[in-house]
Amino acid sequence: MTLELDATLVGERVVVVGGGILGTMHAYIALEHGAEVVHLERDHVPMGASVRNFGLVWVSGRAEGRETVLALRARDLWESISMDVPDIRFRANGSFTLLTSDEECEVARRALSRPGSAQRGFDLMNRAEVLMRNPIVKGNFLAGLFCERDAAVESRVALSALRHAMIATGRYTYYSGRELVGLRDGAAVDHRGVVHSGDRVFVCVGASLSGFARELFESEPIRGVRLQMAETEPLGDTLTTSVANGDSFRYYPQFRADALEVLPEQESTSSHYAIQLLMQQRCHGGITIGDTHEGDRPGVFDAPDRPMDIIVGAARQLIGPAMPRIERRWTGVYHQMDPTRSDEVYLRRDVAVGVSIVTGAGGRGMTLAPAIAEESFT
Ligand SMILES: Cc1cc2nc3c(=O)[nH]c(=O)nc-3n(C[C@H](O)[C@H](O)[C@H](O)COP(=O)(O)OP(=O)(O)OC[C@H]3O[C@@H](n4cnc5c(N)ncnc54)[C@H](O)[C@@H]3O)c2cc1C
Numbered sequence: 001m002t003l004e005l006d007a008t009l010v011g012e013r014v015v016v017v018g019g020g021i022l023g024t025m026h027a028y029i030a031l032e033h034g035a036e037v038v039h040l041e042r043d044h045v046p047m048g049a050s051v052r053n054f055g056l057v058w059v060s061g062r063a064e065g066r067e068t069v070l071a072l073r074a075r076d077l078w079e080s081i082s083m084d085v086p087d088i089r090f091r092a093n094g095s096f097t098l099l100t101s102d103e104e105c106e107v108a109r110r111a112l113s114r115p116g117s118a119q120r121g122f123d124l125m126n127r128a129e130v131l132m133r134n135p136i137v138k139g140n141f142l143a144g145l146f147c148e149r150d151a152a153v154e155s156r157v158a159l160s161a162l163r164h165a166m167i168a169t170g171r172y173t174y175y176s177g178r179e180l181v182g183l184r185d186g187a188a189v190d191h192r193g194v195v196h197s198g199d200r201v202f203v204c205v206g207a208s209l210s211g212f213a214r215e216l217f218e219s220e221p222i223r224g225v226r227l228q229m230a231e232t233e234p235l236g237d238t239l240t241t242s243v244a245n246g247d248s249f250r251y252y253p254q255f256r257a258d259a260l261e262v263l264p265e266q267e268s269t270s271s272h273y274a275i276q277l278l279m280q281q282r283c284h285g286g287i288t289i290g291d292t293h294e295g296d297r298p299g300v301f302d303a304p305d306r307p308m309d310i311i312v313g314a315a316r317q318l319i320g321p322a323m324p325r326i327e328r329r330w331t332g333v334y335h336q337m338d339p340t341r342s343d344e345v346y347l348r349r350d351v352a353v354g355v356s357i358v359t360g361a362g363g364r365g366m367t368l369a370p371a372i373a374e375e376s377f378t
Contacts, residue, residue, distance in 0.1 A: 001032050001169065002084040003077070009035035009377065015198035016040070017180045017188050020050035021155075021366055022358055023204035024162050025373035027172065028081070030200075033377055036171045038196050039163075040188065042179040046159055048206040050366060052229060052332035054280040054288050055155035056242055057367045060095060060147035061252020064116050067345050067364075068254075070371045072119065075151055077370035087161035088153045089283055094121070095150035095242035096130060097249070098141040098318050104246035107258045108145040116254065121148025134240045139320040150242055152280050155366060180205065181212050185353035201355040202376060207296070207335040220349065221341030222360045224296030226333050228273075228303045230312070232324040234285030245277035245314050251293070273307040277314040286327060289315055293363075296333045303331050336362030346372055 014030040016023045019041030027037045057075050062068040082090035099105050105124075112122050123146040130137065130144040166172040175190070180203065182189035187197040205213045207224045247266065249259035251274060265271065273292035280288045292307045294300070308329065316323040337344050337360045346368065347360035358376060361368050 001165065003029075003032045003080055005029070005032045007034040009033035012036070012199040013038065013197070015188050015196045015201040016204065017202070018204035018206060019043070019046040019159060019174075019176070020048045020204060020206050021159065021369040022050075022206070022361070022372060023202070024050075024159050025369040026202045026204060026358070026376060027166060028162055029370070029373040029377055031166055031169050031171055037166070037173070038198065039172065039174045040178040040180065040190055040196065041174070041176045042205075044176050048208055049332050049334045050159060050206075051156050052330055053155050053366050054242075054278055054290065055153045055158070055366060056095075056278065056280055057090075057151040057153060058095070058242075058364065059149040059367070060097070060120050060122070060145075061248065061254045062364065063253035064114070068116055068119065070345060070368050071364065072149065073374070074368045074371035075149060077374065078151065078153060081162075081370065082153075085161050085165045087164075088158040091152045093150070093152055093241050095147045095244060096134060096137070096144040097147070097244040097246065098130070098137065099143045099145065099246050100141050100317070101246065103262045103264065104249065105143055106262050107246070107249045107255055108143070110258045111145065111255055114254075119149070122146065123148070134243070136235070136237050136239050136322060137243065137318055137320070138322065139316065139318040141318055146241075152242055153366070154283050183216075183352050183355050186355065188355075199354060203351070203355065203357045204359065206359065207333045216351065216357060217335075217359070220347055220357075220360075221338045222335045222347055223338045224333050225336055225362070226294050226296040226300065226331055227290060228292040228308055228329065228331050229288065229290040230308055230326045230329045231282070232287045232289060233327045235281060235287060235322065235324055236285065237322065239279065239281040239287060243277075243279040243318060245318060247314070248276040248278065251276050269306055270310055275307055275310055277311055277318070279315060287315075287324065289326075303329060334362055334365060335359045348372075348376065
């Protein structure tokens with residue numbers, strides 16, 4: 001392992017519950033500090049937000065201040081970890097937000113003039129310059145806001161790649177198919193009644209909860225957000241950067257105030273589902289495409305066609321005729337901080353002696369996970 005963190009946890013035992021990216025990064029960083037780690041996961045293979053996401057390590061739209069500092073640190077950690085675990089497939093591919101109107105260009109120009117612009121590696125490029133960097137986007141756009149610091153990992157394989165690296169330390173034990181049903185001071189209790197004791201216990205169980213775990217989070221200032229996603233057939237060519245459209249300006253804090261002032265209102269379905277276009281090519285060639293955002297309400301289980309039709313239409317507008325057919329769809333849920341009740345970037349709360357819950361990183365949890373885990377041990 002390569003992060004060269006201080007050996008501050010040698011002789012300590014850390015218990016982590018939840019095999020998503022937050023739990024896995026807590027396990028990874030604890031091992032880097034020299035601890036012994038026991039890791040529990042409810043499902044036989046983790047199936048939560050961490051395998052359903054784009055794998056975007058997304059710096060560009062983060063709010064100035066703590067959120068951007070964390071995102072930049074996390075990006076560096078992802079890159080360092082990839083030296084030791086190349087199978088996470090970290091790509092420093094940058095991103096283009098492709099601009100289709102003068103109003104979107106104006107929002108991009110304002111972003112460029114802000115102090116955080118250089119840190120993110122922002123550059124406003126005309127259509128010809130965009131095509132030089134990413135020749136496959138032959139659709140209808142005027143210019144592109146390039147963010148050099150944006151990157152990507154391969155989310156469907158990253159968790160298992162990290163687990164394999166952790167097993168190689170000889171200090172890591174992973175139990176799949178073990179559900180957390182209780183907590184005590186310094187211990188987690190699984191559904192077989194086994195008590196897993198540790199000097200520190202981290203509960204990173206994501207947003208798809210039931211029973212004991214659901215009750216644990218009931219009074220916290222977090223809310224569930226449900227997303228619709230899709231993936232295309234292989235493109236047969238390379239999308240050299242991550243790609244967003246100008247609607248994404250409405251939903252990222254770094255751009256949001258300018259977007260609300262300058263851009264026209266979204267049409268009603270797009271506004272109802274808070275639709276933006278994000279695209280990330282997978283290593284096998286297909287493009288992960290999304291997304292919608294709606295409150296995760298009891299009883300909502302379906303994924304109507306209309307929002308995804310809008311997203312695919314936006315993708316076709318930017319990629320042009322080469323845009324492949326959609327091959328599969330899914331939904332996913334994450335926890336985000338409820339802005340009416342908290343201004344924290346994520347939630348870490350001590351719930352018993354030596355026991356903390358960690359969640360709430362929202363649509364940036366894949367990005368931030370290594371930096372959040374690092375903070376848990378400082
Ligand atoms: C569709 C979608 C797209 C996204 N895109 C991005 C992106 O591109 N970039 C980005 O930065 N972020 C993205 N996010 C956000 C990011 O994926 C999440 O913030 C992050 O994955 C949350 O990680 P987690 O480990 O907390 O949760 P999860 O990945 O949900 O993991 C929680 C794990 O805990 C397990 N668990 C639950 N209950 C128990 C129990 N009682 N006992 C034991 N185990 C339990 C679950 O089985 C699960 O494996 C996206 C999210 C979604 C849904």
